[in-house]
Amino acid sequence: MINKHIVTDRTNVAEELVKRAAEFVPQLRAQGKEIDDIRRIPEETIEALNKAGLFNLTVPxxxxxxxxxxxxxxxVNSEIARGNGSASWVTTLTNVCNWLVATLFPKDVQQEVFGDGNAxxxxxxxxxxxxxRRVEGGYVIDYGFWGFGxxxxxxNWAALGIPIVDDNGGIIDNGLAVIxxxxxxxxxxxxxxxxxxxxSNSLEVRDIFVPERRVVSVSKAINGEYQSGYSKEETLYHSALVPVLALVLLSxxxxxxxxxxxxxxxxLPNRKIQYTWHNSQAEATVTHLKVAEAAMKIDSALLxxxxxxxxxxxxxASGEYMDFNNRARVRMDSGHAVRLCWEAIDIxxxxxxGSLxxxxxxxxxxxxxxRGATNHGVIVPTTNLELYGRILCGQEPNTVLI
Incomplete structure (x- = not known):
């Protein structure tokens, strides 16, 4: 099914999508308290974002x-975050999980997920x-529990990590199942x-069958072995797995x-600095220094x-899977950039x-x-610093997620 809200002029697709996202900023800021109170994005806002095509960024x-x-x-997703962090977290994670399905899984699974045009x-x-348990034709999950969904x-679909087991129940790989x-x-x-x-509630599964076609090896995917079968011209679906998963969290x-x-x-124009002679905070040298420092940290993060x-x-686009050192550096870029973002906000x-x-x-x-967004495990600065430093020093990495 073709989404009628798709942008047909591909030369203007990026500008149009960013513009659509920016149009939500005033509404999302006005809904901030409601979003926190009900602990979810209002359904009418989700439908409006969907109608604008902002959940279809990575759909083929x-x-x-x-x-x-x-x-x-x-x-696009950072524009949404200008309006509300929770809304951007939802669009970011939804779009990257759609990308996982489109990149890692074969076309018949993609048809199941994307076929109705509303994935x-x-x-x-x-x-x-x-x-x-391994059974004929796939796996049975007797019980599964996942945090931070x-x-x-x-x-309407979930991509959930599972152990891949043999007929005797022994773990032979890490997998990802679409359910x-x-x-x-x-x-x-x-x-x-x-x-x-x-x-980001926990997810629970009991006694369900997952056909083998809806399970892929994560360890193979980390090294670029994808089942989607897109041509090399469809470059989005040849992007390196872990670098994408890390970097998009910066949105x-x-x-x-x-x-x-x-x-x-x-x-700023209506504030003064209490208990000083500064009747306008905007005129104080300390304000100039702090604002410039914060702005440069944001710009540096973006770079x-x-x-x-x-x-x-x-x-x-080159047709080669990103090499190991560059994949590690992207994780480092992600960790360093998120630190800069938090430092700018903290300044x-x-x-x-006190009105804060x-x-x-x-x-x-x-x-x-x-604070919540910058604490995600894949982009924690200290974790990524240690990983990148180990690799630069010729040591073995301390994770397979590279």
């Missing part, structure tokens, strides 16, 4: 999707617990101070950092992200006075959401 063109490159992915996939790579409240959400129970356990509206922090600077500057995005796209918070703790202060919500 043959299924009516936009099939954007990684830089456009970042730009929204959530995903968790690693289970907390998974009891699984971001976007699950609005999803319809009708077979998944969403646990109501997402009670947080940040990203409250992302609906929300980048947008929230930009939003924090906008909010701070908008309030790292764009370098990584362009490298992912370039390697995919602006420190200059915002007001419940209706937009900057306070940005800080709460950004």
């Amino acid at each position: 063109k043959i299924f009516g999707g936009h099939q954007v490159n990684i830089r456009t992915f970042i730009d 929204r996939t959530c995903g968790v790579l690693e289970p907390r617990k998974c009891e699984i 971001s976007g699950s409240l609005h999803a 319809p959400m009708k077979d998944v129970e969403i646990k109501d356990d997402w009670y947080t101070t940040g990203l409250r509206g992302s609906g 929300p922090p980048l947008g929230m950092a930009r939003a924090a600077l906008e909010v701070f500057l908008n309030k 790292h992200v764009y370098r990584a995005a362009d490298d992912i796209d370039r390697w995919a 602006l918070a420190s200059e915002s006075g 703790i007001a419940e209706n202060n937009l900057l306070a919500q940005i800080i709460r959401d950004a």
Whole structure:
């Protein structure tokens, strides 16, 4: 089914999608308290985002999707984050999980997921617990439990990490299974101070059969062995797995950092510095120094992200899978950029006075959401620094997720 909201002029697709995302910013900012209160994105907002085609960024063109490159992915989702961090977390994770289906799985599975033109996939790579049996034609998950199922409240499919076992129950690989959400129970356990509206609840599965065609090897995928079968011209689906999974998570922090600077500057003309002679904070030298520092950190983060995005796209277009050292460097770019985003937000918070703790202060919500977004395990700066440093020093990596 062809999505009637697809952009037909491919030369303007990126600009049009970013424009569509930007149009949601005022609405999402106005809905901020509601989103936190109900702990989800309002359904009418989800439908509006869907109607605008903002959940179809990575869906293949043959299924009516936009099939954007990684830089456009970042730009669109970071625009949404300027409006609300939780909303961007949902669109970011949904779009990258759609990309997982389109990249890792064969066409018949893609037809199941994308065929109705309304695919929204959530995903968790690693289970907390998974009891699984090999049976004829596939696997039976007797019991499975996964944490942090971001976007699950609005999803119709889930991509869930499972152990791949042999006939005797021995684990022989790590896999990823695509499961319809009708077979998944969403646990109501997402009670947080940040990203409250992302609906990152735990997911539970009991006694379901997963056909073999809907299970792929994650270890093979990490090394570029994909089953999707797209030609080398369909470059999005030849992008390196872990670099994509890491880098796209920068979309929300980048947008929230930009939003924090906008909010701070908008309030600046009417603020003074309490208990000083400065009747205008905008005239104080310390303000100039802090604002410039925050702005440069945001710009520096964007430069790292764009370098990584362009490298992912370039390697995919070359017909070669991104080499090991460059994949590790993209993880480092992601970790360094997320640190810069948080540092920029923290600088602006420190200059915002006691009003920062007001419940209706937009900057306070940005800080709460950004703290959650910047703590994701794949982009934690210290973890990525250690990994990259080990590789530069000729040591073995401490993870397979490269």
